[in-house]
Amino acid sequence: xxxxxxxxxxxxxxxxxxxxxxxNAYMGYVDEEMKIRINHDGKDAGKTLEIRAEDGTVLGExxxxxxKGYWNIDIAMPDSIAxxxxxxxxxxxxxAVLDTALLAVETRPGYSIVRVDRDDKKIAITFDAANAxxxxxxxxxxxxxxxxxxxxxxxxxYVVNNPDLVxxxxxxxxxxxxxxxxxxxxxxxxxDQVLADFxxxxxxxxxxxGHDVTLYRPPSGYSSQRDRAIARALGxxxxxxTVDSRDGxxxxxxxxxxxxxxxxxxxxxxVLMHVYGQHTIQALETLLxxxxxxxxxxxxxxxxxxxxxxxxxxxxxxxxxGENP
Numbered sequence: 073x074x075x076x077x078x079x080x081x082x083x084x085x086x087x088x089x090x091x092x093x094x095x096n097a098y099m100g101y102v103d104e105e106m107k108i109r110i111n112h113d114g115k116d117a118g119k120t121l122e123i124r125a126e127d128g129t130v131l132g133e134x135x136x137x138x139x140k141g142y143w144n145i146d147i148a149m150p151d152s153i154a155x156x157x158x159x160x161x162x163x164x165x166x167x168a169v170l171d172t173a174l175l176a177v178e179t180r181p182g183y184s185i186v187r188v189d190r191d192d193k194k195i196a197i198t199f200d201a202a203n204a205x206x207x208x209x210x211x212x213x214x215x216x217x218x219x220x221x222x223x224x225x226x227x228x229x230y231v232v233n234n235p236d237l238v239x240x241x242x243x244x245x246x247x248x249x250x251x252x253x254x255x256x257x258x259x260x261x262x263x264d265q266v267l268a269d270f271x272x273x274x275x276x277x278x279x280x281x282g283h284d285v286t287l288y289r290p291p292s293g294y295s296s297q298r299d300r301a302i303a304r305a306l307g308x309x310x311x312x313x314t315v316d317s318r319d320g321x322x323x324x325x326x327x328x329x330x331x332x333x334x335x336x337x338x339x340x341x342x343v344l345m346h347v348y349g350q351h352t353i354q355a356l357e358t359l360l361x362x363x364x365x366x367x368x369x370x371x372x373x374x375x376x377x378x379x380x381x382x383x384x385x386x387x388x389x390x391x392x393x394g395e396n397p
Contacts, residue, residue, distance in 0.1 A: 114140035156305025176305035186388030206348035220370035228253035228273035247372035249287035314341035319349030
Protein backbone atom coordinates (compact mmCIF):
# COMPACT_ATOMS: atom_id res chain seq x y z
CA UNK A 73 0.00 0.00 0.00
CA UNK A 74 2.78 2.38 0.96
CA UNK A 75 4.60 1.62 -2.27
CA UNK A 76 1.44 2.33 -4.26
CA UNK A 77 0.92 5.70 -2.53
CA UNK A 78 4.56 6.61 -3.15
CA UNK A 79 4.24 5.72 -6.82
CA UNK A 80 1.04 7.78 -7.05
CA UNK A 81 2.76 10.75 -5.41
CA UNK A 82 5.71 10.55 -7.79
CA UNK A 83 3.35 10.31 -10.75
CA UNK A 84 1.34 13.35 -9.69
CA UNK A 85 4.50 15.33 -8.98
CA UNK A 86 5.97 14.56 -12.38
CA UNK A 87 2.76 15.73 -14.02
CA UNK A 88 3.03 19.22 -12.55
CA UNK A 89 3.81 21.94 -15.07
CA UNK A 90 7.15 23.72 -14.78
CA UNK A 91 6.67 27.44 -15.37
CA UNK A 92 9.55 29.82 -14.63
CA UNK A 93 10.75 33.29 -15.48
CA UNK A 94 13.49 33.15 -18.10
CA UNK A 95 15.55 35.76 -16.26
CA ASN A 96 16.07 36.73 -12.62
CA ALA A 97 15.69 40.42 -13.48
CA TYR A 98 13.68 42.41 -16.01
CA MET A 99 13.71 46.12 -16.78
CA GLY A 100 10.95 48.37 -18.05
CA TYR A 101 9.67 51.94 -17.99
CA VAL A 102 6.83 53.53 -16.06
CA ASP A 103 3.61 53.94 -18.08
CA GLU A 104 4.97 51.79 -20.90
CA GLU A 105 4.30 48.23 -21.95
CA MET A 106 6.99 45.57 -21.98
CA LYS A 107 7.32 41.85 -22.57
CA ILE A 108 8.20 39.37 -19.84
CA ARG A 109 9.67 36.12 -21.18
CA ILE A 110 8.85 32.88 -19.39
CA ASN A 111 9.73 29.20 -19.83
CA HIS A 112 6.84 26.75 -20.30
CA ASP A 113 7.20 22.97 -20.45
CA GLY A 114 3.98 22.53 -22.43
CA LYS A 115 1.92 21.06 -19.62
CA ASP A 116 -1.38 22.48 -18.34
CA ALA A 117 -2.24 23.79 -21.78
CA GLY A 118 -5.31 25.98 -21.92
CA LYS A 119 -4.76 27.51 -18.47
CA THR A 120 -4.15 31.23 -18.03
CA LEU A 121 -0.92 32.41 -16.44
CA GLU A 122 -0.74 35.70 -14.54
CA ILE A 123 2.14 37.97 -13.59
CA ARG A 124 1.47 39.82 -10.35
CA ALA A 125 3.18 42.64 -8.50
CA GLU A 126 3.97 42.40 -4.79
CA ASP A 127 0.63 43.94 -3.83
CA GLY A 128 -1.24 41.33 -5.85
CA THR A 129 -1.99 43.59 -8.82
CA VAL A 130 -2.19 41.58 -12.04
CA LEU A 131 0.24 43.21 -14.46
CA GLY A 132 -0.33 40.83 -17.36
CA GLU A 133 -1.78 37.46 -18.30
CA UNK A 134 -1.74 34.94 -21.13
CA UNK A 135 -3.49 31.69 -21.96
CA UNK A 136 -0.91 29.02 -22.71
CA UNK A 137 -1.10 26.34 -25.37
CA UNK A 138 0.61 22.96 -25.33
CA UNK A 139 3.70 24.35 -27.07
CA LYS A 140 6.90 23.97 -25.09
CA GLY A 141 9.45 26.76 -25.02
CA TYR A 142 9.64 30.52 -24.45
CA TRP A 143 6.53 32.64 -24.15
CA ASN A 144 6.17 36.41 -23.90
CA ILE A 145 3.59 37.99 -21.64
CA ASP A 146 2.80 41.66 -22.20
CA ILE A 147 2.56 43.75 -19.07
CA ALA A 148 1.89 47.43 -18.43
CA MET A 149 3.38 49.28 -15.50
CA PRO A 150 1.31 51.99 -13.79
CA ASP A 151 3.05 55.08 -12.45
CA SER A 152 2.25 53.89 -8.92
CA ILE A 153 4.59 50.90 -9.15
CA ALA A 154 7.80 51.04 -7.08
CA UNK A 155 11.23 51.36 -8.76
CA UNK A 156 11.94 47.81 -7.70
CA UNK A 157 9.29 45.17 -7.16
CA UNK A 158 9.18 41.40 -6.97
CA UNK A 159 6.94 39.91 -9.62
CA UNK A 160 5.50 36.44 -9.35
CA UNK A 161 3.94 33.85 -11.65
CA UNK A 162 0.54 32.33 -10.80
CA UNK A 163 -2.13 30.31 -12.47
CA UNK A 164 -5.24 32.46 -12.73
CA UNK A 165 -7.26 32.24 -9.53
CA UNK A 166 -4.48 30.46 -7.65
CA UNK A 167 -2.36 31.99 -4.90
CA ALA A 168 0.45 29.45 -5.25
CA VAL A 169 3.67 31.10 -6.47
CA LEU A 170 5.32 29.36 -9.42
CA ASP A 171 8.39 31.59 -9.63
CA THR A 172 9.60 35.11 -8.76
CA ALA A 173 11.89 37.70 -10.36
CA LEU A 174 13.00 41.30 -9.87
CA LEU A 175 11.29 43.96 -11.98
CA ALA A 176 13.36 47.14 -12.23
CA VAL A 177 11.04 50.00 -13.15
CA GLU A 178 12.73 53.12 -14.47
CA THR A 179 11.43 56.55 -15.41
CA ARG A 180 12.82 57.25 -18.85
CA PRO A 181 15.57 58.07 -19.40
CA GLY A 182 16.92 57.75 -15.84
CA TYR A 183 20.14 59.78 -15.72
CA SER A 184 22.96 59.41 -13.19
CA ILE A 185 23.48 62.21 -10.68
CA VAL A 186 26.57 64.30 -11.38
CA ARG A 187 25.77 67.36 -9.25
CA VAL A 188 23.10 68.67 -6.88
CA ASP A 189 21.19 71.94 -7.12
CA ARG A 190 22.12 73.65 -3.89
CA ASP A 191 23.89 76.88 -2.96
CA ASP A 192 24.66 76.32 0.73
CA LYS A 193 28.36 75.76 0.11
CA LYS A 194 28.38 71.99 0.50
CA ILE A 195 30.70 69.80 -1.58
CA ALA A 196 31.13 66.02 -1.72
CA ILE A 197 34.62 64.63 -2.24
CA THR A 198 34.48 60.97 -3.22
CA PHE A 199 37.16 58.30 -3.43
CA ASP A 200 37.09 55.27 -5.73
CA ALA A 201 38.88 52.20 -4.41
CA ALA A 202 39.98 48.99 -6.14
CA ASN A 203 41.44 45.88 -4.47
CA ALA A 204 44.23 47.37 -2.38
CA UNK A 205 43.98 49.62 0.67
CA UNK A 206 46.58 51.95 -0.93
CA UNK A 207 46.53 55.33 0.86
CA UNK A 208 43.15 54.95 2.55
CA UNK A 209 44.50 55.16 6.10
CA UNK A 210 46.45 58.35 5.31
CA UNK A 211 43.40 59.85 3.59
CA UNK A 212 41.28 59.18 6.68
CA UNK A 213 43.80 61.02 8.86
CA UNK A 214 43.81 64.04 6.54
CA UNK A 215 40.02 64.12 6.47
CA UNK A 216 39.87 63.97 10.28
CA UNK A 217 42.43 66.75 10.52
CA UNK A 218 40.18 69.10 8.56
CA UNK A 219 36.80 67.84 9.77
CA UNK A 220 35.74 66.64 6.30
CA UNK A 221 33.28 63.81 5.71
CA UNK A 222 33.43 61.93 2.42
CA UNK A 223 32.10 58.93 0.49
CA UNK A 224 34.21 55.94 -0.52
CA UNK A 225 33.00 53.99 -3.57
CA UNK A 226 34.64 50.60 -3.20
CA UNK A 227 34.55 47.41 -5.23
CA UNK A 228 33.58 44.13 -3.60
CA UNK A 229 37.12 42.80 -3.55
CA TYR A 230 38.22 45.86 -1.57
CA VAL A 231 35.58 45.06 1.03
CA VAL A 232 36.63 41.42 1.48
CA ASN A 233 40.37 42.21 1.31
CA ASN A 234 40.20 45.09 3.81
CA PRO A 235 37.33 44.41 6.24
CA ASP A 236 38.89 46.22 9.21
CA LEU A 237 39.64 49.28 7.11
CA VAL A 238 36.11 49.30 5.70
CA UNK A 239 34.73 49.29 9.23
CA UNK A 240 37.19 52.04 10.17
CA UNK A 241 35.96 54.25 7.30
CA UNK A 242 32.43 54.04 8.63
CA UNK A 243 33.48 54.40 12.26
CA UNK A 244 35.10 57.73 11.43
CA UNK A 245 31.82 59.07 10.07
CA UNK A 246 32.37 58.54 6.37
CA UNK A 247 30.11 56.76 3.90
CA UNK A 248 30.66 53.49 2.08
CA UNK A 249 29.10 52.94 -1.34
CA UNK A 250 29.19 50.31 -4.08
CA UNK A 251 31.38 50.38 -7.17
CA UNK A 252 30.58 46.86 -8.49
CA UNK A 253 32.20 43.59 -7.45
CA UNK A 254 35.35 43.71 -9.59
CA UNK A 255 34.97 46.69 -11.95
CA UNK A 256 33.44 45.08 -15.06
CA UNK A 257 32.17 46.88 -18.14
CA UNK A 258 28.57 47.15 -16.96
CA UNK A 259 26.98 48.03 -20.33
CA UNK A 260 28.24 44.73 -21.74
CA UNK A 261 26.49 42.64 -19.07
CA UNK A 262 22.96 41.27 -19.30
CA UNK A 263 20.26 41.75 -16.66
CA ASP A 264 21.07 38.63 -14.70
CA GLN A 265 24.81 39.35 -14.69
CA VAL A 266 24.21 42.89 -13.42
CA LEU A 267 21.89 41.62 -10.69
CA ALA A 268 24.39 38.94 -9.68
CA ASP A 269 27.13 41.58 -9.40
CA PHE A 270 24.98 43.76 -7.13
CA UNK A 271 23.98 40.79 -4.99
CA UNK A 272 27.58 39.67 -4.56
CA UNK A 273 28.89 43.02 -3.35
CA UNK A 274 25.80 43.51 -1.16
CA UNK A 275 26.57 40.24 0.60
CA UNK A 276 30.11 41.48 1.25
CA UNK A 277 28.89 44.78 2.72
CA UNK A 278 26.35 43.02 4.93
CA UNK A 279 28.96 40.55 6.18
CA UNK A 280 31.50 43.26 7.01
CA UNK A 281 29.29 46.20 8.02
CA GLY A 282 26.05 44.50 8.97
CA HIS A 283 24.09 46.47 6.39
CA ASP A 284 23.91 47.21 2.69
CA VAL A 285 24.70 50.55 1.01
CA THR A 286 22.44 53.06 -0.71
CA LEU A 287 24.69 54.51 -3.43
CA TYR A 288 26.28 53.02 -6.55
CA ARG A 289 28.93 54.39 -8.90
CA PRO A 290 29.32 52.62 -12.27
CA PRO A 291 32.85 51.35 -12.97
CA SER A 292 34.80 54.00 -14.93
CA GLY A 293 31.55 55.97 -15.02
CA TYR A 294 30.21 53.79 -17.84
CA SER A 295 26.64 52.66 -17.31
CA SER A 296 23.55 51.58 -19.21
CA GLN A 297 19.88 52.06 -18.52
CA ARG A 298 19.99 48.45 -17.34
CA ASP A 299 22.42 48.76 -14.43
CA ARG A 300 21.03 52.16 -13.41
CA ALA A 301 17.51 50.73 -13.24
CA ILE A 302 18.59 47.63 -11.34
CA ALA A 303 20.61 49.76 -8.91
CA ARG A 304 17.57 51.90 -8.14
CA ALA A 305 15.39 48.81 -7.92
CA LEU A 306 17.72 47.63 -5.15
CA GLY A 307 17.52 50.98 -3.36
CA UNK A 308 20.80 52.44 -4.59
CA UNK A 309 20.96 55.86 -6.25
CA UNK A 310 23.39 56.17 -9.17
CA UNK A 311 26.20 58.67 -8.61
CA UNK A 312 28.89 59.86 -11.00
CA UNK A 313 30.85 63.09 -10.53
CA THR A 314 31.03 66.73 -11.54
CA VAL A 315 34.79 67.01 -11.76
CA ASP A 316 37.48 64.34 -12.07
CA SER A 317 40.52 65.63 -10.19
CA ARG A 318 42.67 63.25 -12.28
CA ASP A 319 44.66 62.35 -9.17
CA GLY A 320 44.65 58.77 -10.43
CA UNK A 321 46.59 59.57 -13.61
CA UNK A 322 50.37 59.08 -13.44
CA UNK A 323 51.08 61.87 -15.92
CA UNK A 324 49.11 64.47 -13.91
CA UNK A 325 50.99 66.96 -11.75
CA UNK A 326 50.00 68.01 -8.24
CA UNK A 327 49.31 71.54 -9.48
CA UNK A 328 47.00 70.20 -12.20
CA UNK A 329 44.97 68.24 -9.66
CA UNK A 330 44.60 71.25 -7.37
CA UNK A 331 43.68 73.69 -10.14
CA UNK A 332 41.16 71.32 -11.75
CA UNK A 333 39.24 71.31 -8.49
CA UNK A 334 39.69 74.93 -7.47
CA UNK A 335 38.73 76.28 -10.89
CA UNK A 336 35.69 74.07 -11.43
CA UNK A 337 34.11 72.92 -8.17
CA UNK A 338 31.36 74.86 -6.42
CA UNK A 339 28.43 74.20 -4.12
CA UNK A 340 26.54 71.01 -4.88
CA UNK A 341 29.39 69.46 -6.87
CA UNK A 342 30.85 65.97 -6.55
CA VAL A 343 34.62 65.51 -6.86
CA LEU A 344 36.23 62.25 -8.00
CA MET A 345 39.48 61.19 -6.34
CA HIS A 346 41.12 57.79 -5.74
CA VAL A 347 42.66 56.05 -2.75
CA TYR A 348 45.70 55.20 -4.88
CA GLY A 349 46.28 58.61 -6.49
CA GLN A 350 49.88 59.79 -6.71
CA HIS A 351 49.00 63.32 -5.57
CA THR A 352 45.86 62.65 -3.54
CA ILE A 353 47.26 63.32 -0.05
CA GLN A 354 49.09 66.51 -1.01
CA ALA A 355 46.11 67.79 -2.99
CA LEU A 356 43.78 67.23 -0.04
CA GLU A 357 46.16 69.12 2.27
CA THR A 358 45.78 72.13 -0.03
CA LEU A 359 42.15 71.84 -1.16
CA LEU A 360 40.43 71.13 2.14
CA UNK A 361 41.68 74.22 4.05
CA UNK A 362 41.32 76.39 0.92
CA UNK A 363 37.61 75.61 0.61
CA UNK A 364 36.99 75.67 4.36
CA UNK A 365 38.41 79.20 4.55
CA UNK A 366 35.75 80.22 2.02
CA UNK A 367 32.97 78.79 4.16
CA UNK A 368 32.52 75.44 2.39
CA UNK A 369 31.68 72.18 4.14
CA UNK A 370 32.70 68.73 2.93
CA UNK A 371 29.86 66.22 3.32
CA UNK A 372 29.02 62.70 2.21
CA UNK A 373 27.12 62.24 -1.01
CA UNK A 374 24.01 61.15 0.91
CA UNK A 375 24.12 64.40 2.89
CA UNK A 376 24.61 66.37 -0.33
CA UNK A 377 21.57 64.85 -2.06
CA UNK A 378 18.20 66.54 -1.86
CA UNK A 379 15.27 64.74 -0.29
CA UNK A 380 11.60 64.82 -1.15
CA UNK A 381 10.15 65.02 -4.66
CA UNK A 382 13.28 65.26 -6.80
CA UNK A 383 14.22 64.80 -10.43
CA UNK A 384 17.44 64.54 -12.48
CA UNK A 385 17.78 66.74 -15.56
CA UNK A 386 19.56 65.91 -18.79
CA UNK A 387 22.84 67.29 -17.42
CA UNK A 388 22.70 65.03 -14.37
CA UNK A 389 21.63 67.79 -11.97
CA UNK A 390 19.45 66.57 -9.12
CA UNK A 391 16.85 69.20 -8.22
CA UNK A 392 13.51 69.51 -6.51
CA UNK A 393 10.75 68.67 -8.96
CA GLY A 394 9.03 71.77 -10.28
CA GLU A 395 12.09 73.95 -9.72
CA ASN A 396 14.21 75.02 -12.66
CA PRO A 397 17.85 74.45 -11.69
